[in-house]
Amino acid sequence: MSLLVVGSIAFDSVETPFGKAEAALGGSAMYFSYAASYFTPVRLVGVVGRDFPMGTFDEFKARGVDTAGVEVADGETFRWRGKYEGTMNVAETLETKLNVFGKFTPKIPSAFRSTPFVFLANGAPATQRSVLEQVDAPKFVVADTMNLWMRIAKAELLDLLRRVDGLILNDEEARELTGERNLIRAGRAILELGPKIVVVKKGEHGAFLFSDFVEFALPAYPTDNVKDPTGAGDSFAGGFMGALASAGRVTLPALKRAMAYGTICASVNVEDFSFEAMRRTDRQAIEKRFEEFLHFITL
Amino acid sequence: MSLLVVGSIAFDSVETPFGKAEAALGGSAMYFSYAASYFTPVRLVGVVGRDFPMGTFDEFKARGVDTAGVEVADGETFRWRGKYEGTMNVAETLETKLNVFGKFTPKIPSAFRSTPFVFLANGAPATQRSVLEQVDAPKFVVADTMNLWMRIAKAELLDLLRRVDGLILNDEEARELTGERNLIRAGRAILELGPKIVVVKKGEHGAFLFSDFVEFALPAYPTDNVKDPTGAGDSFAGGFMGALASAGRVTLPALKRAMAYGTICASVNVEDFSFEAMRRTDRQAIEKRFEEFLHFITL
Numbered sequence: 001m002s003l004l005v006v007g008s009i010a011f012d013s014v015e016t017p018f019g020k021a022e023a024a025l026g027g028s029a030m031y032f033s034y035a036a037s038y039f040t041p042v043r044l045v046g047v048v049g050r051d052f053p054m055g056t057f058d059e060f061k062a063r064g065v066d067t068a069g070v071e072v073a074d075g076e077t078f079r080w081r082g083k084y085e086g087t088m089n090v091a092e093t094l095e096t097k098l099n100v101f102g103k104f105t106p107k108i109p110s111a112f113r114s115t116p117f118v119f120l121a122n123g124a125p126a127t128q129r130s131v132l133e134q135v136d137a138p139k140f141v142v143a144d145t146m147n148l149w150m151r152i153a154k155a156e157l158l159d160l161l162r163r164v165d166g167l168i169l170n171d172e173e174a175r176e177l178t179g180e181r182n183l184i185r186a187g188r189a190i191l192e193l194g195p196k197i198v199v200v201k202k203g204e205h206g207a208f209l210f211s212d213f214v215e216f217a218l219p220a221y222p223t224d225n226v227k228d229p230t231g232a233g234d235s236f237a238g239g240f241m242g243a244l245a246s247a248g249r250v251t252l253p254a255l256k257r258a259m260a261y262g263t264i265c266a267s268v269n270v271e272d273f274s275f276e277a278m279r280r281t282d283r284q285a286i287e288k289r290f291e292e293f294l295h296f297i298t299l
Numbered sequence: 300m301s302l303l304v305v306g307s308i309a310f311d312s313v314e315t316p317f318g319k320a321e322a323a324l325g326g327s328a329m330y331f332s333y334a335a336s337y338f339t340p341v342r343l344v345g346v347v348g349r350d351f352p353m354g355t356f357d358e359f360k361a362r363g364v365d366t367a368g369v370e371v372a373d374g375e376t377f378r379w380r381g382k383y384e385g386t387m388n389v390a391e392t393l394e395t396k397l398n399v400f401g402k403f404t405p406k407i408p409s410a411f412r413s414t415p416f417v418f419l420a421n422g423a424p425a426t427q428r429s430v431l432e433q434v435d436a437p438k439f440v441v442a443d444t445m446n447l448w449m450r451i452a453k454a455e456l457l458d459l460l461r462r463v464d465g466l467i468l469n470d471e472e473a474r475e476l477t478g479e480r481n482l483i484r485a486g487r488a489i490l491e492l493g494p495k496i497v498v499v500k501k502g503e504h505g506a507f508l509f510s511d512f513v514e515f516a517l518p519a520y521p522t523d524n525v526k527d528p529t530g531a532g533d534s535f536a537g538g539f540m541g542a543l544a545s546a547g548r549v550t551l552p553a554l555k556r557a558m559a560y561g562t563i564c565a566s567v568n569v570e571d572f573s574f575e576a577m578r579r580t581d582r583q584a585i586e587k588r589f590e591e592f593l594h595f596i597t598l
Contacts (some may be wrong), residue, residue, distance in 0.1 A: 017480075087480050181316075181386050183503065184523040204482065205504035206518060215595055219505060219516035226482040256598050296516055297596065299555050 001139075002041045005032045006106045006131045009046040009070070009120025010078040013095075014273060015086060018227040024274035025056060027078065028121035028144070031231035033113075034275055035238025037063040038201075038283050039246040043112045045069030045131075049077040049100045059279075069109050073100040080267040088229050089203050108134040117245040119237060120164070122146050125156035133214055140250050142166035142197075144237060147176050162194040165250075168237050170201045183208065189235075197255065199240065199262075201233050210260055214252055218259050221236035221267035221293050228273045232266045235278070239265030264289045300438070302544040303584055304331045305344040305405045305430050306420025306533075308351070308369070312394075313572060315387060317526040323573035324355060326377065327420035327443070330530035335418075336362040338545040339584050342411045343515055344368030344430075347460045348375040358578075367407050368566025372399040387528050388502050399452035407433040414529040416544040418536060419463070421445050424455035431462055441465035442497075443536060450466050461493040464549075467536050469500045482507065486514075492545050496554065498539065499560075500532055508558055517558050520566035520592050527572045531565045534577070538564030563588045 009030030014021050029046045036042045042065040057067045067243075078101035082095040098180065104123070108131060120128040128143055130205040135141075143164045149157045150173070161167060167190060171183055178189040183200060187210035190198045198210040204226075206219040240262030249252040264286055270278040306328030313320050328345045335341045341364045349371065356366045377400035378548055380393040395542070403422070407430060416437040419427040427442055434440075442463045448456045456476075460466060466489060477488040482499060486509035489497045497509040503525075505518040539561030546553040563585055570576040 043408045069371055087474075155553075182523055182525055184521045188523065202504065205501065206516075208518075208521075217505075217518035217521065217595055218598075219507075219518060222507075222514055222516065224481055224487065226481055260598055294598065296514055297598065299517075299559055299593065299596065 001245045001248045002043055002159055003036055003117040003119065003241055004043045004108070004112055004115035004135070004138075005036070005043065005119045005121060005238075005241075005270045006045040006108075006128075007123060008101050009048050009052070009076050010080055010101070011116050012082040012230055012274070013079070014083070014228055014230050016228050018086040019273065021228070021273040023079070026230060026274060027082065028231075028234045029276075030060075031234035031269065032119060032173050033060060033065045034063070034236040035269065036242030036245070037065050038265070038286050039244050039261065040064075040202070042242070043069060043115055044107050045108060045112065046272045047071045047100050049073060049074050049075045050151075052077045053083070066112075067193075069107075069112055070216070070223075071107065073103070075100040077101075082230070084229060086234060087204070088226060091230070106131050106134070116140070117241055118142070119241045120144065121234065121237070125153050125160040129156070129160050129163065140165050140244065142168055142237070142241060144168050144233070145173065147173055150177050158193060163192075164195055166197040166199065167195045168199040168201065168233075168240070168245035170203070170233060174198075174200045177217050201236055203229070203232065207236065207259060207263065208230035209255060211255075214255075216256055216259060218263050219297060220230065221263050221289065222296060223267045223271060226270045232270050235269035236262040236266040239263070260290060260293060262285070264293060300547045301340045301342060301413045302416040302418065302540055303342045303407070303411055303414035303437075303454050304328050304335070304336055304418045304420060304537075304540075305368075305407075305427075306331060306418075306422060307377050307400050308345040308347050309379055309400070311384070311521050311529055311573070312378070312380040313527055313529050315383040315527050318572065320527070320572040322378070325379065325529060325573060327530075327533045329359075330533035331537035331540070331570065332359060332364045333362070333577050334534040334568065335541030335544070336364050337538070337585050338541030338560065338562070339363075341365065341541070342414055343369060343405060343442060344405050346370045346372050346399050346403045348372060351376045363413075368406075368411055370406065372402070374399040376400075379527070384529060386503070387525060390529070404482060405430050406445075415439070416540055417441070418540045419443065419448050419538070420533065424448055424459040426457070428455070428459050428462065438544065438575065441467055441536070441540060442494055443467050443532070444472065446472055449476050457492060463494055465496040465498065465538070466494045467498040467500065467532075469502070469532060472496075473499045473574055474505045479555050493596060496526065498558070500535055502528070502531065506535065506558060506562065510554075512556075517562050520588065520595060521595060522566045522570060525569045529572075531569050532567035535561040535565040538562070540582075545580070559589060559592060560585070563592060
């Protein structure tokens with residue numbers, strides 16, 4: 001089944017102990033789309049500025065990403081500059097220029113409105129909600145979020161959480177949202193806020209799945225080659241939602257496999273800057289890594 | 300098969316956000332022995348001062364821990380005072396009085412010398428090595444260590460690593476020992492130093508097993524009730540070595556199950572101060588938690 005994603009399209013300038021990338025392609029919706037496209041057709045909604053080379057999308061279109069929902073607005077494309085040091089678990093933001101993304105009002109093309117699987121990438125909760133008002137009874141909606149919205153738009157975020165099926169966020173965000181230091185308590189507390197499933201991403205430490213009917217944990221895939229963590233969370237979400245949409249049903253086995261595919265996509269993404277490592281990877285290589293991962297986690 | 304442990308016996312004073320314990324029973328060899336005793340007979344070698352109430356050992360003897368290797372020395376018992384805050388992942392040491400443990404020279408009783416499984420709890424590498432010189436061709440020897448020895452006794456530690464079958468240490472210690480920030484690289488690099496297996500403990504994030512023939516990862520058991528992490532690493536090691544000794548053979552399935560039993564023992568231990576939570580637990584409760592854990596990790 002097809003999968004709609006609404007989120008950012010950006011140019012990222014990133015420095016890590018292993019090199020740097022200057023104004024490379026990035027953005028939550030782009031990482032998500034690329035990863036999801038290993039599994040299922042993707043419909044992309046986002047905004048770029050006049051400076052964005054539209055040929056960039058050719059590669060995405062060739063992968064089954066429908067970019068009809070990308071709006072070109074007056075102004076410049078979203079730009080982010082950041083740095084990772086040490087264990088690279090946390091990005092230090094050096095500069096954020098929201099540019100056209102700052103005034104982004106998603107318009108869902110009518111051809112996209114009945115998409116069964118929907119992902120609301122990180123953004124203002126009110127903006128994320130505006131997407132829900134434009135889609136027709138989707139089967140499964142998952143949102144991402146970040147600390148910023150817990151601080152400046154808590155009420156809107158809580159409202160959103162009552163309207164989505166799932167929430168994906170990282171460990172520190174889960175702690176901040178709930179005030180619980182213990183991650184297990186934090187994950188369970190988020191379920192009380194509305195979502196039927198909660199995925200807590202822990203970077204190199206893997207991810208948790210919480211729901212009322214099952215709890216599940218996976219370590220990260222054991223890559224010894226982490227060059228740039230930018231987009232890891234969005235690649236995880238893309239693999240997760242892509243695999244679920246491909247399964248077409250949100251069952252317990254499908255959720256668990258989707259967690260593993262999300263893990264694999266994130267592990268590929270971090271092995272190089274921007275989209276380089278994902279470009280070198282195909283579905284067959286994903287499946288091979290999935291099999292290796294099974295050996296790594298199976299008792 | 301039986302299991303020998305050589306390590307510390309202490310009084311710990313601990314404060315966490317959930318309460319405090321004053322001069323409560325602790326020490327690496329004690330936590331290890333208690334956890335291992337769920338699985339197999341244990342032989343304990345350590346030292347206490349004249350202040351130590353010898354009746355303390357009655358409970359351990361009743362659990363199959365042979366305390367014939369405990370020496371009573373002139374002076375006071377090892378005392379540690381520490382504090383945990385926030386996520387409680389790191390202890391802040393407020394006071395360490397090694398007392399009789401500072402001059403500990405392990406003497407292995409002749410009846411203990413042919414014990415097939417041996418655990419060298421954290422201590423000076425030269426002291427750990429002295430144990431190896433007193434035992435007769437053990438089947439499987441695992442050592443623990445800590446950052447201190449990497450700084451003040453690196454040569455002795457490297458010498459020890461060439462003489463043991465396995466090393467258990469935490470993530471920060473693995474990074475410091477190898478200079479590798481990436482934990483996968485760090486674990487593999489330690490194998491190059493001699494041990495056939497390396498277990499890297501990551502607290503709330505679980506544990507890795509590295510060897511030349513398999514790599515394996517487990518998340519922590521999802522307890523939402525962490526009151527005091529003191530002894531978690533030693534309880535993990537006790538469950539791990541106890542389960543291995545009980546299996547009697549160091550096979551791949553036995554290693555993986557031992558990792559899971561170590562995880563379970565640590566999860567029980569952290570649920571209360573000192574030995575309180577382990578005292579409320581029996582082998583049957585351990586098996587129940589093991590089954591729950593299987594559901595938690597199985598794809």
